[in-house]
Amino acid sequence: MSLLVAEALSHTYGSGDLAIPALHEIDLGIQPGEVTLLTGPSGSGKTTLIQIMGCLLRPSAGRVMLDGHDISRESEKKRNRTRRENFGFIFQANNLFPMLTAIENVMVALDVVGRETKARAKERAAELLAAVGLGERLTAFPANMSGGQRQRVGIARALAGDPRIILADEPTAALDALNGHRVVTLLRDLAHEKGRAVVIVTHDPRIEDLADRIVHIEDGQIAVDGRKNGT
Amino acid sequence: MIALIAWRTLTHDRTRFAVTLIGIVFSVVLVGMQVGLLLNFINTTSIIPTSSQADIFVTAPGVSSAEISTPQNERRRYQVLGVPGVAVAESYIVDFTFWKRPNGVRESVILIGVAPGASMGLPWLLEGDVDGRRLLEFPDGVIVDRLYFEKLGVTGTGEMFEINGVRARVVGFTKGVRTFVQSPYIFTSLANARRMMGMGDKHISYVLVKAEPGVAIAKLVADIQAHIPDSTVRTTRDFAHGSSYYWLFTTGAGASLIISAVLGILVGCVVVTQTLYANTIDRLPEYATLRAIGGGPGYLYSIVIGQAALAALIGYLIGIAIVLVLVYLGRDASASPVMPPWLMGALAVNTFAVCLIAATVSLGRLNRIDPAQVFK
Ligand SMILES: Nc1ncnc2c1ncn2[C@@H]1O[C@H](COP(=O)(O)OP(=O)(O)OP(=O)(O)O)[C@@H](O)[C@H]1O
Ligand SMILES: [Mg+2]
Numbered sequence: 307m308s309l310l311v312a313e314a315l316s317h318t319y320g321s322g323d324l325a326i327p328a329l330h331e332i333d334l335g336i337q338p339g340e341v342t343l344l345t346g347p348s349g350s351g352k353t354t355l356i357q358i359m360g361c362l363l364r365p366s367a368g369r370v371m372l373d374g375h376d377i378s379r380e381s382e383k384k385r386n387r388t389r390r391e392n393f394g395f396i397f398q399a400n401n402l403f404p405m406l407t408a409i410e411n412v413m414v415a416l417d418v419v420g421r422e423t424k425a426r427a428k429e430r431a432a433e434l435l436a437a438v439g440l441g442e443r444l445t446a447f448p449a450n451m452s453g454g455q456r457q458r459v460g461i462a463r464a465l466a467g468d469p470r471i472i473l474a475d476e477p478t479a480a481l482d483a484l485n486g487h488r489v490v491t492l493l494r495d496l497a498h499e500k501g502r503a504v505v506i507v508t509h510d511p512r513i514e515d516l517a518d519r520i521v522h523i524e525d526g527q528i529a530v531d532g533r534k535n536g537t
Numbered sequence: 538m539i540a541l542i543a544w545r546t547l548t549h550d551r552t553r554f555a556v557t558l559i560g561i562v563f564s565v566v567l568v569g570m571q572v573g574l575l576l577n578f579i580n581t582t583s584i585i586p587t588s589s590q591a592d593i594f595v596t597a598p599g600v601s602s603a604e605i606s607t608p609q610n611e612r613r614r615y616q617v618l619g620v621p622g623v624a625v626a627e628s629y630i631v632d633f634t635f636w637k638r639p640n641g642v643r644e645s646v647i648l649i650g651v652a653p654g655a656s657m658g659l660p661w662l663l664e665g666d667v668d669g670r671r672l673l674e675f676p677d678g679v680i681v682d683r684l685y686f687e688k689l690g691v692t693g694t695g696e697m698f699e700i701n702g703v704r705a706r707v708v709g710f711t712k713g714v715r716t717f718v719q720s721p722y723i724f725t726s727l728a729n730a731r732r733m734m735g736m737g738d739k740h741i742s743y744v745l746v747k748a749e750p751g752v753a754i755a756k757l758v759a760d761i762q763a764h765i766p767d768s769t770v771r772t773t774r775d776f777a778h779g780s781s782y783y784w785l786f787t788t789g790a791g792a793s794l795i796i797s798a799v800l801g802i803l804v805g806c807v808v809v810t811q812t813l814y815a816n817t818i819d820r821l822p823e824y825a826t827l828r829a830i831g832g833g834p835g836y837l838y839s840i841v842i843g844q845a846a847l848a849a850l851i852g853y854l855i856g857i858a859i860v861l862v863l864v865y866l867g868r869d870a871s872a873s874p875v876m877p878p879w880l881m882g883a884l885a886v887n888t889f890a891v892c893l894i895a896a897t898v899s900l901g902r903l904n905r906i907d908p909a910q911v912f913k
Contacts, residue, residue: 413538418831
């Protein structure tokens, strides 16, 4: 059973002579408990697709179904809430507040999603950081951490709202092979052990081994959709 | 959490934070001093009516400032006494004249003549445990203020000077009776004043009126006015306002004080706007991230408003401390600003308002944040 479903999703940036078609009638279901890789050449529409599925961008046509609702047509306020309650985002530039420590950055996310009481937030943030292997670096500032560590703080932050769906855009692009592998392993564990749906946009062939499913996009359309164990 | 982000964002860039504080402090000090001076100016330009304890002033027509009188005949006083509801009516003289120091240098002064037995318009802020009425009984006797010892060449009682060529003897002091025109107030008796000014013995400047208990002042003003149409009758309050207004707006002093205060507000506003905006632009990706993970626009607004409030608070505290030190240091100057608690409160409100207004530009920018940009 798919958790998040794109139905005949199309998107065009701009209009008239300046219109740039980005997606064309995409149908895609995202399953919980597995890691889906989105691959494809630059400009093929991968980022646009996860922006729309993650409730950050409204499609020109088509629907995005979550729990039987079309979340792409809801009000801004509702979409805000949908993101807060269902999605975790991880991006290449991790956008951590430079003047906040690792644990404070995670606590901000907990504050935003409002899941924890103030007293519990610190404890919970420490747990989240420990789970990504940063239990020893709670009070480090981003400037004093490695790229891989910063990216893992970003993952801990994305998990603050205990999201069912994790969307990551090029999470390993700025990392070396070892750190990249580590980050993706973390995401895979979240899918396999916690049943989260994980979608990773990537150009990185090194992480294909860790995926359960690879969706290849070209010119805004799905060219190949393959599972490891051939379902 | 919002307070923490606001505080760290505000102080992250030390130089920028320092510049912000300097801007706010400058603004608080400038506005505080200018408004304090303005207030002092308003107080001192109306000091004759406000210190008189009279209910009503009867002046010659066209008199707009208490210092610049037009002579009237003392007959006025008897006319006023004939109006029902008047309890006391007393003659009063206020006029510019010259004081000659022993070395021959002349200084302009304002001579105030009041009858020794008067109940209104007596010298205020008398120094020591003395009876002002007794001091006024001395022939030649004058009372000067300590603030102007140097200017008038006075060192103690008993010293002789000339006022308008007539002998005058210093018999007592007031302490803190400030003037705003650099012409000190000199108190003396009605008779002395007439003699020193070379005026006839029927000459007066004003009739000060006290109403009978329970009489409505406004009604009494109208009654006296109707009884003496060729004079101007005002409540003490109206005369005080009129005096202040006259000096504020005919001399340009008020305009320049007000312009400086407005300038102070503008400087504060511009500096804070710049800082908050720069701080906002620097953190746009982080703010977009907060929006992406589901934070509402209100969450981001609070961070910027928090910064504005913190900057206002710190800037105000430093600024008001400097203002109070300056007010203390200038307490004996002839134009010393006054800083009553209500004005300190008003300055605080003004500072917060300026910082919040400065935040609006940043709020507008936050409003245009597109959370989708986190994936760029
Ligand atoms: N905000 C935008 N305005 C206009 N056109 C855009 C915008 N964002 C993307 N596009 C265009 O839409 C198409 C798809 O872009 P998208 O970013 O989704 O591709 P991508 O597969 O993520 O590429 P890359 O691998 O380089 O990140 C491209 O032609 C791109 O130029
Ligand atoms: Mg992309």
